[in-house]
Amino acid sequence: MWETVSTFIDKYDLLPSHSTVVVGVSGGADSMGLLHYLDSIKEAKRLKLVVAHVDHMFRGAESEEDMDFVKEQCEKREILFEAEQIDVSAYQNEKKLSVQVAARECRYAFYEKVMRKYRADVLALGHHADDQVETILMRLGRGSSMSGYAGILPKRNFGAGVIVRPFLTVTKSEIMEYLKAHEVPFRQDPSNDKDAYRRNRLRHHILPILKEEFPGLHQRFQAFSEQIQESEQYIGALMEKEWIDVIKSKENDRVVLDRKPLLFMAKPLQRRGIQLILNYLYNNEIPPSLSSIHIDNLLSLLESEHPSGRLHFPNGLQVIKSYNECILTFDKDKCDKAYKHLLEVPGYVKLPTDFMITSEIWTQDKPQDVKENQAVIDLSKVTLPLYARTRLDGDRIKLKGTNGSKKIKSIFIEGKIPLEQRDTWPLIVDANQEILWMPMLKRSTFEATEEMVGPVLVLTCKTSQKVWEATKK
Numbered sequence: 105m106w107e108t109v110s111t112f113i114d115k116y117d118l119l120p121s122h123s124t125v126v127v128g129v130s131g132g133a134d135s136m137g138l139l140h141y142l143d144s145i146k147e148a149k150r151l152k153l154v155v156a157h158v159d160h161m162f163r164g165a166e167s168e169e170d171m172d173f174v175k176e177q178c179e180k181r182e183i184l185f186e187a188e189q190i191d192v193s194a195y196q197n198e199k200k201l202s203v204q205v206a207a208r209e210c211r212y213a214f215y216e217k218v219m220r221k222y223r224a225d226v227l228a229l230g231h232h233a234d235d236q237v238e239t240i241l242m243r244l245g246r247g248s249s250m251s252g253y254a255g256i257l258p259k260r261n262f263g264a265g266v267i268v269r270p271f272l273t274v275t276k277s278e279i280m281e282y283l284k285a286h287e288v289p290f291r292q293d294p295s296n297d298k299d300a301y302r303r304n305r306l307r308h309h310i311l312p313i314l315k316e317e318f319p320g321l322h323q324r325f326q327a328f329s330e331q332i333q334e335s336e337q338y339i340g341a342l343m344e345k346e347w348i349d350v351i352k353s354k355e356n357d358r359v360v361l362d363r364k365p366l367l368f369m370a371k372p373l374q375r376r377g378i379q380l381i382l383n384y385l386y387n388n389e390i391p392p393s394l395s396s397i398h399i400d401n402l403l404s405l406l407e408s409e410h411p412s413g414r415l416h417f418p419n420g421l422q423v424i425k426s427y428n429e430c431i432l433t434f435d436k437d438k439c440d441k442a443y444k445h446l447l448e449v450p451g452y453v454k455l456p457t458d459f460m461i462t463s464e465i466w467t468q469d470k471p472q473d474v475k476e477n478q479a480v481i482d483l484s485k486v487t488l489p490l491y492a493r494t495r496l497d498g499d500r501i502k503l504k505g506t507n508g509s510k511k512i513k514s515i516f517i518e519g520k521i522p523l524e525q526r527d528t529w530p531l532i533v534d535a536n537q538e539i540l541w542m543p544m545l546k547r548s549t550f551e552a553t554e555e556m557v558g559p560v561l562v563l564t565c566k567t568s569q570k571v572w573e574a575t576k577k
Contacts, residue, residue, distance in 0.1 A: 105278045109141065109270055116258040118268040119145075124152040124224040128215055131157070131170040131291035134230035136177070137279045138271055140288045142228060143181055152184075156218040158211045159189040162295070170291050177289070186218045204301065205392060216263040225265035231256050232271040232279060233322035237314070238306050240325055247396035249379045250339075250372070254332035255325070275322055339376045347377045357434040359385060363406050364428050375399055382417075385432060391418040406430060412523055426523035442527065444493035449561060453492050457528045459543070460566040461492045467559045474562075479532075479541040481561040482552040486534040493531055501539040504547040512542070519545050532563055 113119050119142075127142060129135040139155065146153055155178050159171045171187050178185035196206035215227050240255040259268050271279065283290060299305045315321050346369050352360040359381050366374060378399050382390060398417055405413045405425050415423040417432075424431045445453045452462040466480075474480055499512040516526045532541040540550045543565035552560045 105274050105282050106141075108273055108278075112258070112273045113270050116268075118259055118270055119149055119151065119226065119228075122150045123226050124154065124222055125226045125228050126154045126156050126215060126218050126222065126224045128211070128227065128229045129155045129157055129174050130293070131174045132230075132293055132296075133283055133290045134232055134271065134276070134279060136288055136290040137283050138228060138230040139177070139181075139183075140283075140286060141270070143183065152222075154184040154186060154218060154222050154224060156215050157185070157187040158214050159187065160192040160207050160210070161189055162192065162207075170293075173289075173291055184222070186221070188214050190214070202392070212262075219263055219265055227262055227265065227267045229267060229269055230271055231269045232274055232276055233326060234276045234307070234311060236272055236329065237311060237322055237325045238303055240329065241306060241310070242302065249375065249396060249399065250332060251336050251376075251379060252396075254336065255329045257329075257333070273322070273326055336376070339372050340380075343373050343376045343380070346373050350377065351381075352429070354384075357385065359432045361430040361432070362428060363425070363430055366430075367406060371403075374403060378402060381432060382421075385421060385434070386419070393418045411517070411520075424523055427520045429522045429524075431522075431524055442494045444491055447490040447492050447532065449488060449490060455492060455528075455530055457530070458567050459492075459530050461530060461532065461543070462564045462566065463490065464562045464564075465559055466562050475564075477544060477565045477567075479543075479547055479563045480552045481540055481550050481563060482556065483559055483561050485550050486538070486540060486561070487536050489535055490540070491533050493533060494528060495526065495531060499531065499539065501542060501546055502549040504549055504551050506549075510546075512539070515542060515546055521545075530565070 119125065125142065127135070127139055129139050139153075142151065142153055145151070155174065157171055157174045159167050161167060168189070171189070175185050175187065190210045192203070192207050192210050195201075195210055196203055199206060199209075201209070218224070219227060236255050240253065243252050243255065256269060256272060258272055259266050261267075282288075296304065299308060318324070346365075349365040350361050350369075352362050354360075361381075366377070369377075382394070382399075386394075394417060398415075401415055402423055405415060405423065408425075411425075411427050413425045417423060420434055422431075422433055422435070424433070443456055445455065447453050447461055447463055449463045450465055452460060454460045465483075495512050500509040501512060501515070502509045512531070513526075516529070521529065529545075530543055531539050532543070533539050538548075538550065540548055541563055542548075543563075544567075
């Protein structure tokens with residue numbers, strides 16, 4: 105076992121010399137084996153060890169005894185010890201999480217705090233080869249991304265440092281033999297013997313059968329994991345080039361994609377890019393309830409010929425497709441974007457969006473040239489005051505040159521205005537709620553005729569060149 109672990113550590117450079125290493129130690133067999141191993145090599149590699157222990161307070165006095173046990177072992181070995189008692193049940197109820205997710209979040213938050221305190225760059229955890237097999241089986245069973253199918257990584261970024269798993273190529277039985285040979289004491293968590301959790305059921309009933317049928321199973325699973333990682337690294341390099349044209353904008357809680365270049369990509373690049381975007385939006389904390397099915401649904405939405413659609417992902421993430429644009433956002437305040445602002449005559453109003461509307465009175469005998477972003481309104485046909493507002497249910501406009509009216513919704517659809525912009529697009533209305541103008545889209549019957557020479561109201565919509573050009577397309 106010693107040789108296997110040492111080779112694995114060197115292969116992935118898990119424990120650089122002169123590192124400060126925080127070791128997550130529960131008191132169980134795996135973590136106590138890891139602590140003994142690291143304590144044995146700390147002089148040779150010049151490591152500074154700090155043990156971090158979390159009492160989840162699930163088992164009352166018994167779990168507190170685990171904490172005292174780990175503390176005593178650290179004192180014997182003269183290793184720095186940090187512990188915290190956390191009411192995980194209260195945290196679970198507050199955040200509405202499963203027991204396991206709540207415990208993990210609390211535990212890792214504490215680990216990160218200890219790493220900051222000691223300026224540690226490495227967090228070492230005792231996950232082993234059996235854990236790897238169980239994790240990959242669970243992800244295959246429930247569905248995941250390709251990177252998820254790689255299972256537990258030997259090293260990954262965490263906080264200001266990395267998490268490492270030196271025991272990932274040795275089995276539970278090998279660890280138990282190691283503990284016995286070196287007379288290393290450990291505590292037994294009775295919850296590990298219960299079949300209440302899926303992982304425990306796999307561990308107790310499925311894994312023994314697989315190991316009996318396929319000797320060396322853990323080695324094959326680790327090789328599978330490494331092959332997946334290599335493939336993902338290659339796809340990642342390709343993806344960086346391909347996705348430059350796909351991402352139109354990116355904010356902390358919102359990403360806008362261009363659908364067309366995405367659909368021209370190979371499927372693996374599509375999936376990898378979407379997975380990275382989800383990692384970004386979820387701040388690398390992908391909810392357990394999010395699976396490959398969500399990515400499949402997103403791809404189906406993008407491939408659909410229907411111009412619009414919406415998906416709801418875990419934790420409030422919304423996916424909104426509108427023509428060739430797809431928005432992934434946590435914005436829940438869409439309905440709060442409605443507005444209604446008084447438009448003085450003459451005067452101007454700046455809207456919450458990228459629009460400014462100005463109004464002027466022209467008294468020339470002959471009107472000046474009217475630009476595309478202007479409307480000339482017959483003052484005798486309107487009732488002041490005027491407003492710039494967003495659409496309301498049932499809004500219709502009386503179109504210039506026709507005897508009828510048309511739904512605002514239909515005009516948005518024909519103009520291929522993205523769903524997100526429809527709720528903030530300005531409409532200029534009078535006191536009777538008659539729609540005088542839809543800037544950059546449609547003119548109304550309230551426009552002055554070319555023969556008219558008296559005073560007229562001239563409305564001008566000013567916006568960025570980018571918005572104007574996008575609308576004209």
